[in-house]
Amino acid sequence: MTVAPAAASAVADAAVPGPTSKSFRIQLDNFEGPFDLLLQLISQHRMDVTEVALHSVTDEFISHLRALGNDWDLGQVTEFLVVAATLLDLKAARLLPDADVEDEADLALLEARDLLFARLLAYRAYQQVAGLFRELEASALRRYPRAVTLEARYLGLLPEVTIGLSPAAFAEVAASVFRPKPPPPTVSLAHLHSSQVSVAEHTAAIREILIARGSATFAELILGCTVTLEVVARFLGLLNLYRDAAVLFDQPEPLGELVVHWSGDAAWTTPAGSG
């Protein structure tokens, strides 16, 4: 097997659970939104929260998102999509050869990255506070307050009781008591791992098409894709191959049709292809 360039192998590692990354396949806890999912993925890989860690879990993030897609309402998914888009942008930018930060698109991307990073760190900070609150609550629940009936001799002195709630608020109190207590977060996501969108796999698919045909338009390369994320994965795969000088792009005019030519060795193979 050909040794793949470092960047491509990093992508492949993130995308495909090889034998070594199997140990990372700890079942995720139920997650509370995109930042929580990101943090969990990063922590599974025992990485520090950095920009690098961010996009190295892009594929896993997207695979979770995809698996959630149909059941979730738009309101819940929107933030996931925003985060996913930023992650993909970042990852794509990294794969481009010597990306300079001169044009506006690059600057915008850097801004988006910083914002995502800041939001992630902020969320993590609050999550740590939530952890502290959990400890405090547990501790406080072990101290029982004195809450006994007033001795009879003082009862007559009590001022008129103030309930202090409107009927609507009172109903909310009742509802909050009746509402089923939150079950321990044990929703299994194990079933999600079978349906990943793997950039490495899509890279391999592009490679096969191009080796067979010599060249293809981007539209042709994404013919079999059924969801947007697969298209995105193909696009990233293409960048992968471009970075490795396995393909050449031909685009006569901006926004014109993109034709991709295979320029690499026919034996060129991705790590994913071997696994």
Added chain:
Amino acid sequence: MVRRRGLDDAGGVRMSSGDVEVNEPADTSNDDTSIVDEAELVGALEAILLVVDTPVTEEAIATAVGFGIERVRLELQAMANRYAEARSGIHLREIGGGWRFYTRDRFAPVVERFVLDGQQSRLSRAALESLAVIAYRQPVTRARIAAVRGVNVDGVIRTLAARGLIEEVGHDAETGGLLYRTTEYFLERMGLTSLEDLPALGPLLPEIDAIDDV
């Protein structure tokens, strides 16, 4: 490799104040028997006495702490004497075969003044929640309220009754437990003319079909 895993790293935001005792192990770990150390016996008795709403028997205390009744009785008497000598505001008294903390007579004027001051016009959170359960599920037994709220409600029920917001209304046919309902005074304080004016819970609890089974 830096391992600053956000989720587990609660250490980064731990409180510095020693008052919070987050790290305190504080587990007697003999939960089954609740056997109390000899040195901790007095403290255990105080803790029990602090939370009981009705006089508690020496027998019940003895069982909980894992000491003999005689020993418990001696400790309680000694404690009562110590409080009296220290001129504590807490009066440990034996009444009708049980022990309970009361305010010492000499401080009754201060307590009266405090109660009159209106600090206690508001219901505690626990009382409010129990009142809500009763209002929407009446007539309802104490056990049922406790089941819904997940905590002991004896003191709270008594307080609500003492404040005129609820009243007893017979016994449950099955369990024989006392049934409670809200009073006219409750409606008055809520500004309602009848119980039917209470907002329906249905829209707030769409996911629950049969709350009665809770």
Added chain:
Amino acid sequence: MVRRRGLDDAGGVRMSSGDVEVNEPADTSNDDTSIVDEAELVGALEAILLVVDTPVTEEAIATAVGFGIERVRLELQAMANRYAEARSGIHLREIGGGWRFYTRDRFAPVVERFVLDGQQSRLSRAALESLAVIAYRQPVTRARIAAVRGVNVDGVIRTLAARGLIEEVGHDAETGGLLYRTTEYFLERMGLTSLEDLPALGPLLPEIDAIDDV
């Protein structure tokens, strides 16, 4: 930034109806000092603490006993220390701007025999995370909490409000959205004296201003 808003705002816990206050002598700290002897002050404090079912402010105690707030505060702190040193089962704590008797946590297994019918419900993760944001950013809109957490928070906010852990406090000048803050019951639930006990978020939060604009 942690604000003290809400803590100093004792008005919210005070009676709103004028009927009690109107009839009361305006200030009794001087004309009625005979009510508590200097030597009896500690006992008086204990007696008052014995009858409260929510944390009681130093101010309310001071009014009842006819001593200054500072003096009362010192006595309460000294009392708390004495109880701790004596390994008493009674734990005097300052919580949410007030003082209240609690059982010392190491006696929880024994106390639970007398208090609990079932497990007390813990707050969910969504609730804790939302509370974390509110505690540090208050007053804060629902939209901002949602932005920080990356998820819709409508349901959890409603539950937190119904459980008395947060409350509405006006509208955001720009967006018109409802603003929320934590309550004293929140502090009580967490066993915190005040919001100032919370650790500083600053080091953990680079560029929080950028996040505000989200």
